[in-house]
Structures are given as structure tokens and as C-alpha cells.
Amino acid sequence: MLKEYRTVTEVVGPLMLVEGVEGVKFEELVEIELQTGEIRRGRVLEIHEDKALVQLFEGSAGINLKNTKVRFLGRPLELGVSHDMIGRIFDGLGRPIDDGPKIIPEKRMDINGVPMNPVARDYPSEFIQTGVSAIDGLNTLVRGQKLPIFSGSGLPHAELAAQIARQARVLGEGEKFAVVFAAMGITFEEAQFFMDDFTRTGAIDRAVLFINLADDPAIERIATPRMALTCAEYLAYERDMHVLVILTDMTNYAEALRETSAARKEVPGRRGYPGYLYTDLATIYERAGRIKGRPGSITQIPILTMPEDDITHPIPDLTGYITEGQIILSRELHKKGIEPPINVLPSLSRLKDKGIGEGKTREDHADTMNQLFAAYATGKEARELAVILGEAALSDTDKAFAKFAEEFENRYVNQGYNNNRSIIETLDLGWELLKLLPRTELKRIRDVFLEKYLPLETEGVEK
């Protein structure tokens, strides 16, 4: 029989102090029974002699110091996992909320996970086709990668994430694929959008959803991504599935972390976020990957909204240091009506070089990618110049580049949320756009490919 304590001496924000405890362990799961009979959960953050500091996942409202009963369960916060979780919807702490039957767990796993041995990691190198040109062609996603979407408030990151979840597949294989979706502090509408989209396209049959809405307890959000990743790890490494994990919105997660940190009166780092924000985020993001000798994989697409669109804000900044690149959405493109408004130039996929080329996508991929990047950058510069000095100040080449940049945005990036382009279509579209430029400007493409994919007679604008 578990000991019950009625020795709560302090409740501050999401934290609670219990005195006179015995045998309590660090990170242990705590059950709190309110005078009303309501059961809440928490975990041990710190123990000093017989005092335990407990973090409450569901907030402290209504806790009575006298009558509240506290039980220490002797195990860390765990998630009961099972193959039956696929197709189900859970709350932020892993309890079903979709009126379905109870999950009978096949095993219970610590939601904090265990770091992967770097020696056991397999380097991500398999191309994932998302059907989005700006990603497939220029910022290629590979299996086992963690590639966040940096967005801003009011930008259509949800549409893009849903599109990726719907379209993502690996070329030429019929392997088992699943989506694990974790929502942290997003609005009901946004969550509903995902659920509707998943239901409409049938993606729900291969998805697991963990939903913590904006009006759910904030501290619960600290557990939500870990729940999702624990489920993903189970599906990937024990059920051999390829799992795509979408975490939205990491900004809300970090704010919840800040709330706890502030309640503990810790010395804050930048902008009030705790000094260990980097380490904490890493324990989430680094759970993406592949293991040698196991068929499954975990690919992560965390979404975060940059406060004031500021990429140097601690959340996007620290995320960028951990993840393998980033996809950045642009307000400017969004206002122009480009769908999805991916700002190609500052976006980056660090693992793209391993996932493209002959046998994976196509031999000319790397060269055209570099050329498109360079040409778009030059074209954008030319366009800026034209704004200052007038169109007349541009040379013919500059004009060609400016035109290219325009077309590139309108045709390559702007494809709509329901358009699924194969990688071959994306690459061919790239060549078509490059025709707008004088052949001599295509310096980054090897001559062999120029001859093969852009034969002389089809050459575009002549000088």
C-alpha cells in the first residue's frame, strides 16, 4: 500500500512542496487527490532531505493545503504503449479523449526516454518526398532528420505541416508509415483543422494524436512532446515503422518551461528562459533518428512561431542549433499570396546532400539546386536594385534574373496546399525556370547535365 501524505506546506504557481516524505526519488510520478476526489498528476523536481518539490501538470487551482492527499508512485511518468494507439486521439498526458475503448498497454515506457548511443546511430540518408517543391528540390528532407518549421503568428504553418503529413512518402517502397502528432497549447480551431484534414484524407488511420489545447493546463505541455516521442519510439523501434512526428507549437512548450523555472526562482538566461532551455529542447529533438540494424525511423518536424518574427529569439535560435536545418516561412511571401510561403534562401536542410543524387533522386539534383539558389538570390538582389534605381538601371542579365526570381516564386514555390509534385516534376520545373536565364550564367551546373537536360535548341532568352 502506498503511503499517503497530507503534508503539503506550500503551493506556488505550478509547484507544490510536500514535507516529511520518505523514500521519494527524483523524477518520480506523483498523484494528488483533492478534497473533491479529483486526481491530478505531478512529478518530483527536487528532493531535499524530507522535502519534495512537486511540479503539477494540471495546475494548482483548488488545492487545499489541509485536505489534499499526495501519493508517490515509485515510478517516473510513463506511457502505456500499444499498436492500437494508431488512429486514436489522446490528451496531453496520454489519456484517450476520443470516446474509444481504453488502450491495453503492451508495455509501459518512461516518457523521458534514454539517449541514443551515438555509435548506434545510422546516418539519415533516405530521401523523403514531401511533394512540396521548395522542400524536395531545395531543402530536402531525409529519414531520421529533425527539420523544424520556423513560422510567425498568422502564417499558414498548419497547412504546410498537414500537407507534409499527407503527402510524405519514401520513393518506391511500401513500408509501414505512421504520423504522430503532438499539439501543445494550440487553439481548438487549429487542432480541429488537423483532425479534419487527417480524417478527410484518411491519414487518421495511420496517425496518433496528442492534443493539449490552449485552455488545457500549461504545465501538461512539458509532458506532451515526450508522450508523443515515446509513442513514436515504440512504433519505430519495436514495430519497425517509419514515424513522422509533428510537434506544434514548440514556443508554447518553452513558455511552459519558463513558467516552471520562474516559479522555482531560478536564475534566468536570455529573455527569462531558463539556462537549460538548450539541453531541454535537445532531449526532445535528439530523439529523432535511426538505429543501425533496426528498420524503423523517427523524423521530426517541430513547428514554432517566432515571437515578432525574430529568428534570434531564444526559442528559434536554440532550436536551430540542435535541429538539422530549418524551413522558414515568410510574411512577405504570404502577403503576396504564395502558398506555401517558404522563404527559400535562409531555409536549409543540413542533411540534403546525403539524400539526393543518382539512385536517390536524380543525378542533376545537386547542381540544379545550387544553381536555383544562386539565381534566386541574384534575382532578388536585382529586384531590390530595381526598386531603388528603377527598372532602367538594370542590365539585360539582371533583368533576366529579376524575371527568374518572379517566376520562381510564382511557379516553383507557389504550388498550393493540395498539389503533390513528384521529385521528377520538381526537378523538371527547375530546368524550365532556368531556361529564363542566359546559358552562360548557369555556372554551377556541370556541362554534362546542361547538355542532357537543356539542349541548345531549347535555349531561352538570348542576349
Next chain:
Amino acid sequence: MIYMYKVAVVGDKDSILGFKALGIDVFPVIEKDEARRVVDTLARDKYGIIFITEQTASLIPDTIERYNNQMLPAVILIPSNQGTLNIGMDMINKNVEKAVGTNIL
């Protein structure tokens, strides 16, 4: 002492000879390389204004472009005795557009 710039006119002999009466140095040219060399030399010799016939100018666009971007010499296109090709006017239009942002002519 203020430096006095000289004025020259370049083109086919028939079109430009009359300028001599005004005291302007005339440089008759026929073909492309010659025209280019003459204009370059004049520019070097501190001619402040070089009039050039449109016919001759059309042979050496690079040279015209080059001096367009420099303050001196001012290279000014004039019609020849065979009439105008309108490139002189085009250039003025373009320069106006560049200076004021819109064509006010």
C-alpha cells in the same frame, strides 16, 4: 585659369564638314574600328563635348555606352545628312527616365 574644353564632331565626312565653319574640330571616319579609336583618343585628349552622327554611333554602341556613364566627355548624338535614326532621342528619353523616374517628355 579655368580649363577650356574643346568640342569635336565625329561622323561621315559629308555630314560633319559644315561644323568646321563653326570652329569645331571635325574627325571624319568611315568604319567601326576607326570610329572607336577616334572617340577614345578624343576622350583622352580632354574634349568636353563630342558630337557624333547617329549612323556612326550605331556602329560602336559599346563606346557610346562607356562614355554615357562618365561625366566627361558628353557624347551627343546628332542626325546626319541622311536623316535621323531616332537613337539620339531614345537615349535622351532613357536618361530622363533614369533621372526623374518617369518619362516626362
Next chain:
Amino acid sequence: MKVGRIIKVSGPLVVAEGMDEANVYDVVKVSENKLIGEIIEMRGDKASIQVYEETTGIGPGEPVYTTGEPLSVELGPGLVTTMFDGIQRPLDAIREVGGDFLTRGIDLPGLDREKKWHFTPTVKVGDEVGPGDVIGTVQETAVVLHKIMVPPGISGRVKSIEEGEFTVVDTVCVLEGDQEYELQMMQKWPVRRGRPYIKKLDPDEPLITGQRVIDTFFPAAKGGTAAVPGPFGSGKTVVQHQLAKWADAEIIVYVGCGERGNEMTDVLMEFPEIKDPRTGESLMNRTILIANTSNMPVAAREASIYTGITIAEYFRDMGYSVAIMADSTSRWAEALREMSGRLEEMPGDEGYPAYLASRAAEFYERAGKVVCLGKDNRVGALTVIGAVSPPGGDISEPVSQATLRIVKVFWGLDSSLAYRRHFPAINWLNSYSLYQNKVDQWMDKNIDPEFSKNRIKAMTLLQEESSLQEIVRLVGRDSLSEGDQLKLEAAKSIREDFLQQNAFHEEDTYTSLNKQNLMLKMVLAFYDEGKRALDNGVYLKEILDLPVREKIARAKFIGEDRVSEIESIIEELKASIDELVSKGGILNA
């Protein structure tokens, strides 16, 4: 020894009482799981312990055992090619024992106790040997001859020594004298203390890295210190990897400190495949890896760079040139900050402890070119290259500032260059190297007497470009004189044809000094010759349209065995300029 009792657990910090017999910096084993920790503070009989493993499930009342020894590394054959965690546990052996995930409480020695090495003595019975003297050698890998040295503080006459197959803990040599010593191939050294040497020398020889912007413009010296700060996405890790691959050091220690797991995997997969251009052997044969990825316990991150540098010092003591890359020291500083916060110390700037700068200085000061212990006065060098990850790319933050005060070379990475896909994104306007003068002398003597002159010329062009660019931004390029436009073109050529280097192209990834010298000459020749042509009345457009420019742009892809082709490009350039001058020049008119 007395057993302590845990009274407090707060993340990686554990406080135990009844520890009065232990010393500060002693290693302890925490709880029945035997988690490894280190005492960082003592108050009365209460010890604050930083634990190198996850503390989940640990609680007050559990025992703490002291070992009475400071945190040490094992030094001997078996280090090279291995990947260790932050406290020198071999990760591949851990995987065999504990599986694909890092489970706790696995206690494995740093060096393999079973493996036998062939020991060849270099001293005879009766020889007098002292600290640092080499008593024998082991061919550890194809390129590393591991010298077995007498540990510091021990000397005597060789009583017995023999050749043969031994494990690292077998006695290979016995010394007699005031006291008898049995020497094994393995020795231990505490990580927080620098290994002794006779004296430090001034670093004057460049560390050749094959990276053009580094070797030519901002060279590091063997035995020097360098820092690579840059925001994320600016290519810090690629620069570090390139240095680890191509730097002409005999031993490379690569410390992945709080960075991505996949990056370490990348090193592990890639290095064995790459051939060292100097030895023809796989690069892995000279590399030691220390991995504490960002999701591994934070306290071990603090230890990892000390573990790395102690191993590096050990190889330096053999008389080798060693380079250590730490990626990234910011994560190490953050680990310090986290421990400091949990110890409730008074914070300094941005929550970092007040001793951050002195800790960083201590670490970088362990670099140097030194005369090693031992009678043969051999010279070893230890170069330290630290990456710094400033939040938001703003180097006014404490870690960058603490680092910049100490290091002599600064390679400032710039995200705007990276956005333009200019790699390596080292900003040539704000980077510097304080070894420049010494290295210039070396280059002029060993590579080309003109080298430093050319370098200064190229740098001047780049500086002038940046001021010209400001004018261009205001009034457009056309308003510049042709001479200035040529300058812009020449600077662009320096940027694109010389500074940009593709780490993933088989020829471009490494450039020998000889080729760098020729390439520099080539891009400068374009400016000189272009200027000559302009002076002679040739139009700028004609110079820019020369077909030879295409060859200049592609010169970086010329193989090392065909570098003379670059000279012929210069000849061709001169010839085509001559032709232009004779055709269109006024003076010849």
C-alpha cells in the same frame, strides 16, 4: 572508506552528507546504481556532486561511495580510432553491453584490458631513464607510432624490459633505484591538471588546413589557439570537420560537446573512408573522438573537453603535433552555468558563473608548442580550435567575449554569407589571425617569396570592395569609373574563385599551399592585367568577356597533380590581354 548518504537531488546535482573523508574533485559512485559523479564543492561534511549520468529514480538516503581519486583518463595504446563519452567510456563497448540506448551505471575502463599490443623496447637494461623518456613503442595504427613514456615523477635504472605482446596493464618494464617501479603501457592522469613539459615555445609554423581562406588569410599556428564563432546554419561544424579532416596534425582529437548526435555519426561513417593526402591511410587512423551529444547528461559535457585535451596532451608529450577541435565550447559553458545555478552561486553575465572567463582561459592555455619531458628534447605542439555558438549570432555575449580575449585567431562566421551560399562563410572583413606575421615569414621562406605581398594585395582589394559596394548601393554600379568597376570584378573573382571552397567536392575540399599560392597569383593577375589593359584603352566589357575567365573560375577543380595548369591559365590571360591591347588600345593606334 566511509560511505556517504544522499540528502538532496536536483537534476544532475546531488548533495550527500558524511563525506568528510573525501576530497574536492574526487570521483564518487552514487547510489546502488553506481552512477559516476564528481565532487565539486565541500561544506562541512556535505559534498555537492555533479553526476555524469541521469539521476532519475535517485532519492535521499541512498549511499555514495568515494573512490579517493580525481577524475582521470587512461592513457595508452587503444585510444586512437575509438569514440569515447565525456568521461572516457568507450561507446562501442557500451553498446555491446547496454544496447542501442545509453543505460545507466555501466562501468567500463577507458582502454581495452584484453587486447594485446606488440611492444618494442627502445631502451636496454641498465639505462637510466627519467620522466618523459621513451622506453618503447607500439604501432597503434598504420600511422600512429605510440611511444610508451615514463610517467611524470618517476625515474630509475631499467632492471628488466622485454619485447612481446602485452595488454595495457601488463608490466613491460621494471625500474630500480631508490624505489622499484613496475611500468605498464597505460598511465593515468587527472583531467583537470595540465600534463607537465619542460618549456613553452613560440608558435611560428602554420597549421596547414588546406582551406584557402584559412591558410592564406587567417592562418593558425601549430601550438596556437583559434575560435570559430557563428550563428546556426553558418557552417561551424563543417569548418570543424574540414579542419579535423585536413589539418596537417599527426593526431586529431575531436570533441563533440553538446552537439547533434548525427554529426558524430557522420564523422564515424565518413572518416574511415577518407584517405589522408600525406600518408595515404584512412583519416580515422589518427583520430580520437569524444562524444557528448546534446541529449546526453549535461555534467559529462563539462568533463568532456577536459578529457579531450588531456588525451591530446598525452600525444603531444610524444613529440607529435596534435590538434583538438571542441564543438562547441558554448555548450560546455552552458553546462557550467547549469551546475552553477543548481549550486545557487551568485550569477554573472546572463547567468553564467563569474569564473567562466578564467575556466575558458585555463582550457585554452593548455595549448602550446612545447619542449616535452624526456632527454631527447623532442618538440610537440597542441593546437586548440574551439567553436562558439553565440545566441542569435551576437558575439557580444559572455562566452564569445571570454573566448576572444584568449584566442589568437578568430574566424568569424557570417550568416549573410551562408545565405548567399558562400562557404566557408568566414567573414574576411572581421576575422583576424595574430600569427600572421610569423606565418608570413614562414610562407615567404617555404612557399613563395611573394606570398605575403600577394596576400596583402588581395586583402586590400577586398577591403576596397566593401567601401565601393556602399557607393554602388547608393547610386548604382554604372556611376563608378571603369577602374573601380574592374576592382569590383577582381574582388568578386577573389571571393568566388578563391575564397569559396566546396567541402563536398573531391578536388576542392583540400588545396595544398602550392596550389593556393598559384590560385592567388592567378586571381591577382586578372586584376593587374585588366588594369594594364584599361590603361591602354581597352574597354572593361571586353576584359570581362574574356573566355579565359571561365578557366579562372574552374581552376579550383584542377587536381593537385596538375597544378601547373594554373600557370598556363595565367599565361593565357596575359596573352589574351596582349591581344586586346594590340587590337583596341589607343596607344598603339
